[in-house]
Amino acid sequence: MSYLKIDHVDKRFQRGAATTEVLKDISLVIDKGEFVSIIGHSGCGKSTLLNIIAGLTPATTGCILLEGKEVNAPGPDRAVVFQNHSLLPWLTVYDNVALAVNKVFGGKKSKAERHDWILHNLDLVQMGHARDKRPGEISGGMKQRVGIARGLAMEPKILLLDEPFGALDALTRAHLQDSVMQIHAALGNTMIMITHDVDEAVLLSDRIVMLTNGPSARIGEVLDVRLARPRKRLELVTDRSYIAAREAVLKFLYERHRFVEAA
Amino acid sequence: MGQPVLKDAIAGATVVSLPGKPSDVLPLPAGPSKSIATRLVPLAKGALVNLLPPLITIALILLFWQIAASGPQSSLPPPTRIWEEAKDLITEPFYWAGSQDIGLGWRILVSLQRVAIGFSLAAVVGVLLGTLVGQSVWATRGLDPVFQVLRTVPPLAWLPLSLAAFRDSQPSAIFVIFITAIWPVIINTAVGIRNIPQDYRNVAQVLRLNQIEFFYKIMVPSAAPYIFTGLRIGVGLSWLAIVAAEMLTGGVGIGFFIWDAWNSSRLSDIIVALVYIGVVGFLLDRLVALIGHVVTRGTATN
Numbered sequence: 001m002s003y004l005k006i007d008h009v010d011k012r013f014q015r016g017a018a019t020t021e022v023l024k025d026i027s028l029v030i031d032k033g034e035f036v037s038i039i040g041h042s043g044c045g046k047s048t049l050l051n052i053i054a055g056l057t058p059a060t061t062g063c064i065l066l067e068g069k070e071v072n073a074p075g076p077d078r079a080v081v082f083q084n085h086s087l088l089p090w091l092t093v094y095d096n097v098a099l100a101v102n103k104v105f106g107g108k109k110s111k112a113e114r115h116d117w118i119l120h121n122l123d124l125v126q127m128g129h130a131r132d133k134r135p136g137e138i139s140g141g142m143k144q145r146v147g148i149a150r151g152l153a154m155e156p157k158i159l160l161l162d163e164p165f166g167a168l169d170a171l172t173r174a175h176l177q178d179s180v181m182q183i184h185a186a187l188g189n190t191m192i193m194i195t196h197d198v199d200e201a202v203l204l205s206d207r208i209v210m211l212t213n214g215p216s217a218r219i220g221e222v223l224d225v226r227l228a229r230p231r232k233r234l235e236l237v238t239d240r241s242y243i244a245a246r247e248a249v250l251k252f253l254y255e256r257h258r259f260v261e262a263a
Numbered sequence: 264m265g266q267p268v269l270k271d272a273i274a275g276a277t278v279v280s281l282p283g284k285p286s287d288v289l290p291l292p293a294g295p296s297k298s299i300a301t302r303l304v305p306l307a308k309g310a311l312v313n314l315l316p317p318l319i320t321i322a323l324i325l326l327f328w329q330i331a332a333s334g335p336q337s338s339l340p341p342p343t344r345i346w347e348e349a350k351d352l353i354t355e356p357f358y359w360a361g362s363q364d365i366g367l368g369w370r371i372l373v374s375l376q377r378v379a380i381g382f383s384l385a386a387v388v389g390v391l392l393g394t395l396v397g398q399s400v401w402a403t404r405g406l407d408p409v410f411q412v413l414r415t416v417p418p419l420a421w422l423p424l425s426l427a428a429f430r431d432s433q434p435s436a437i438f439v440i441f442i443t444a445i446w447p448v449i450i451n452t453a454v455g456i457r458n459i460p461q462d463y464r465n466v467a468q469v470l471r472l473n474q475i476e477f478f479y480k481i482m483v484p485s486a487a488p489y490i491f492t493g494l495r496i497g498v499g500l501s502w503l504a505i506v507a508a509e510m511l512t513g514g515v516g517i518g519f520f521i522w523d524a525w526n527s528s529r530l531s532d533i534i535v536a537l538v539y540i541g542v543v544g545f546l547l548d549r550l551v552a553l554i555g556h557v558v559t560r561g562t563a564t565n
Contacts, residue, residue: 078469080469086460103472
């Protein structure tokens with residue numbers, strides 16, 4: 001039995017008499033512990049697909065099966081790391097994570113256990129030092145780290161990352177990518193990441209799912225990235241299979257599915 | 264004060280490139296050498312900069328007023344005559360010599376008590392109704408037009424109805440405060456609720472917060488800056504309304520005092536009462552703003 005199954009998902013938006021088809025016949029099976037990236041041009045429906053998996057947007061037809069059971073509402077088993085971090089600005093870093101931990105583990109763990117679990121997750125993303133700061137007092141990269149800690153702290157079956165590093169500068173982004181790789185290696189989470197960054201996709205993923213341009217975006221190709229882990233950014237630069245994977249994605253995006261409307 | 268020290272330390276560290284112990288240098292000279300005088304001087308400077316301009320303005324107004332009202336044909340008293348006639352009101356706000364012969368401080372307190380009751384009711388009901396209107400499309404469609412019409416009714420127009428309904432001046436005055444203050448609270452709360460970012464709603468959905476948890480963990484804190492804007496407008500309007508309402512209902516409040524003084528032609532008393540009302544209104548506004556600032560700390564910055 002597959003861990004997560006996206007089964008013939010279509011998504012259409014109805015506005016008055018006009019119907020726009022955003023996603024067409026998306027089917028994908030993801031194994032436990034896999035890191036899958038979904039890549040495509042902007043506006044192709046990547047985020048819509050992630051929201052459907054998260055349950056925040058309903059699929060028009062088709063369904064999402066998690067461990068054989070249909071999921072159609074949001075829940076902490078599919079934690080989301082949002083693109084713009086979505087931390088609550090009136091809560092401290094600690095309280096932002098605590099909100100999730102207390103809600104998810106309120107009945108299952110004692111107060112002390114929950115406290116330790118919050119600190120453990122903050123340490124995991126190296127944010128233990130800023131636990132009493134508010135989101136307004138820390139940098140964008142730090143906010144995203146806290147967002148990841150909040151997601152991880154829910155102990156989700158799947159962690160969904162919606163362009164998590166899109167708003168960060170290149171150096172910060174590299175740091176966070178390394179952190180995510182370390183966490184994935186240590187905890188073995190199943191993760192799905194939306195991205196439009198080819199290098200990021202190749203570096204982090206076991207598989208890269210490439211979407212064609214919208215409207216009616218389909219899965220164009222799925223690329224297996226057969227690079228040994230742990231992966232080192234610098235060593236990969238000259239690695240042949242890395243270059244080949246990168247080339248494959250670039251060719252898909254810029255030769256076969258050029259984004260005509262762009263610029 | 265501390266900056267040159269810091270600069271020296273950094274400069275020293277880079278030039279000599281000691282093996283990474285700048286903390287040895289840092290804490291030495293700063294701190295204790297600061298005397299109380301050096302701390303007080305900038306504080307006094309700040310107070311002077313902020314207080315001097317309004318004081319000059321007041322002095323100029325008083326001077327102009329004195330000149331303008333000093334003529335033999337003048338119908339209003341100049342400041343010097345007010346001081347002569349109403350000195351006891353200015354210097355002794357809390358004297359007590361019988362049921363109607365009391366200091367303006369006491370009268371203000373009575374008025375404030377009415378405002379406190381009416382405004383508190385308006386705040387609670389206003390936030391709840393505003394949440395309903397902001398949260399539900401159907402409540403907006405049904406209630407918003409009614410609110411928009413009712414909020415334009417002047418406070419005093421409610422008074423006869425409210426006197427007829429309550430048959431007593433005290434609850435009538437409180438009702439007028441309530442009905443005056445509630446509209447800005449409702450409208451601003453509704454706007455605040457509507458402006459809760461979708462991101463926060465998504466977070467709540469992923470966490471499966473229930474309605475009550477969503478209300479006090481996400482809605483209220485997120486809408487707090489808007490709510491406090493509404494409360495601030497509301498408290499200002501209440502203070503405007505109480506004076507007018509008390510003129511008509513009588514009793515001990517500051518509003519009735521003005522009416523009473525007018526009937527016995529004590530213009531100086533009226534002017535002193537106006538100053539009291541203005542100062543208290545200003546303080547009320549600042550108080551709500553201060554509470555809002557403390558409660559919503561961090562909310563505005565994202």
